[in-house]
Amino acid sequence: MKRLIVIVLVAVFGxxxxxxxxxxxxxxxxxxxxxxxxxxxxDRDRLNTLMQRGEVRQELQRQGIDPDEAAARVAALSxxxxxxxxxxxxxxxxxxxxxxxxxxxxxxVFIILLVTDLxxxxxxxxxxxxxx
Amino acid sequence: MAGPLRKGGLIVALxxxxxxxxxxxxxxxxxxxxxxxxxxxxxxxxxxxxxAYYCGPAALAMTLAWSGLNETPDSIAPSVYTxxxxxxxxxxxxxxxxxxxxxxxxxxxxxxxxxxxxxxxxVLVFQNLALPxxxxxxxxxxxxxxxxxxxxxxxxxTTERLVTHLDAFERTWGRSGQWALVTLPPDRLPASxxxxxxxxxxxxxxxxxxxxxxxxxxxxxxxxxxxxxxxWIGQGNAWFALxxxxxxxxxxxxxxxxxxxTAAAWNNLAYALSRQGRRREAIEAALQAVxxxxxxxxxxxxxxxxxxASQ
Numbered sequence: 001m002k003r004l005i006v007i008v009l010v011a012v013f014g015x016x017x018x019x020x021x022x023x024x025x026x027x028x029x030x031x032x033x034x035x036x037x038x039x040x041x042x043d044r045d046r047l048n049t050l051m052q053r054g055e056v057r058q059e060l061q062r063q064g065i066d067p068d069e070a071a072a073r074v075a076a077l078s079x080x081x082x083x084x085x086x087x088x089x090x091x092x093x094x095x096x097x098x099x100x101x102x103x104x105x106x107x108x109v110f111i112i113l114l115v116t117d118l119x120x121x122x123x124x125x126x127x128x129x130x131x132x
Numbered sequence: 133m134a135g136p137l138r139k140g141g142l143i144v145a146l147x148x149x150x151x152x153x154x155x156x157x158x159x160x161x162x163x164x165x166x167x168x169x170x171x172x173x174x175x176x177x178x179x180x181x182x183x184a185y186y187c188g189p190a191a192l193a194m195t196l197a198w199s200g201l202n203e204t205p206d207s208i209a210p211s212v213y214t215x216x217x218x219x220x221x222x223x224x225x226x227x228x229x230x231x232x233x234x235x236x237x238x239x240x241x242x243x244x245x246x247x248x249x250x251x252x253x254x255v256l257v258f259q260n261l262a263l264p265x266x267x268x269x270x271x272x273x274x275x276x277x278x279x280x281x282x283x284x285x286x287x288x289x290t291t292e293r294l295v296t297h298l299d300a301f302e303r304t305w306g307r308s309g310q311w312a313l314v315t316l317p318p319d320r321l322p323a324s325x326x327x328x329x330x331x332x333x334x335x336x337x338x339x340x341x342x343x344x345x346x347x348x349x350x351x352x353x354x355x356x357x358x359x360x361x362x363x364w365i366g367q368g369n370a371w372f373a374l375x376x377x378x379x380x381x382x383x384x385x386x387x388x389x390x391x392x393x394t395a396a397a398w399n400n401l402a403y404a405l406s407r408q409g410r411r412r413e414a415i416e417a418a419l420q421a422v423x424x425x426x427x428x429x430x431x432x433x434x435x436x437x438x439x440x441a442s443q
Binding site for chain 2: 072
């Protein structure tokens with residue numbers, strides 16, 4: 001009976017993608033309701049699959065992240081945000097301290113920054129007061 | 133000849149300085165603050181001086197501690213810090229706040245950022261303190277501002293009260309893509325009226341497994357925006373995850389009353405009914421979702437699943 005309902009419906013709506021999309025029956029997540037885009041969920045599946053792979057887990061460990069911790073971080077993101085992460089994983093800047101950077105800086109860069117600081121374009125040195 | 137040339141060069145240089153120094157959003161706000169108070173200062177934001185590369189954990193710990201959580205940079209670092217990058221990534225900051233049950237909402241625009249501070253919410257900001265081609269990324273917390281003095285006040289690095297030119301801040305912040313975040317207790321909404329961003333914050337709580345906090349956030353959202361159907365669906369999803377299927381059913385039904393053509397609400401209602409052993413009603417709800425979408429594969433599968441469920 002239930003099978004019949006489905007078969008009839010498929011026939012009525014002529015729906016073609018049943019065979020293509022092995023969609024798992026599921027609740028629709030709130031994030032997907034907001035974006036009105038349920039396809040984003042597949043980005044998460046891709047990322048999760050990716051994160052199970054040996055070389056990825058190794059790279060995560062090389063970056064000092066426990067792969068399970070990484071999975072927990074991914075789980076807390078919306079599908080849209082996961083899509084953003086997968087799109088630009090390498091471009092993401094990481095906040096870091098001034099110390100290492102300034103130690104490594106060349107004198108030229110130091111001077112350029114001092115000048116740009118004074119122009120209010122940057123704010124590296126706490127002692128600069130920029131002209132307005 | 134040399135004299136006038138030199139003079140001309142000096143004038144050009146001065147013009148460049150003048151042109152470079154006034155930042156557009158700052159200039160607009162100083163000119164016309166609108167409803168924004170001229171100054172604000174938050175005294176109740178704890179300060180944790182940053183150690184080494186820990187500006188991300190330090191900044192997040194400050195806003196989380198302000199929100200009432202017992203967090204320190206050391207306690208939060210494992211969930212945000214990426215040792216290989218010697219820094220923290222913004223999505224990890226957002227995820228960590230959610231995992232702690234906090235409503236994390238991104239704020240756009242300098243006017244909105246200052247409005248949050250005026251409303252009493254410290255704002256976590258991401259800056260590039262140096263130049264686009266030589267970045268020095270940094271996280272800090274905005275705790276105050278003064279439009280008349282054209283200043284912004286930050287908990288930054290090892291400085292508890294860093295007073296910076298608003299123009300300079302606008303540029304360093306702009307270079308990070310103007311990334312800013314509030315981390316609020318779930319019953320407290322941001323001043324921002326960016327409904328979508330607030331909804332994403334609440335949905336993020338669900339995603340992080342903080343279902344009770346999500347329910348609280350959706351309730352707050354519905355008090356401010358009673359017509360927001362998505363908040364009813366979200367609340368239903370959170371109740372469902374908490375296995376309160378009757379409460380979930382009620383929320384989905386409210387969403388359907390307000391927006392009968394929302395297939396996702398019908399689909400999720402089908403599950404809420406199915407879990408309560410009400411197979412016939414579940415099938416009817418699933419059929420609605422199928423009919424509304426012209427037979428979307430996901431909803432057809434739902435129909436199969438609730439049909440096959442035992443009574």
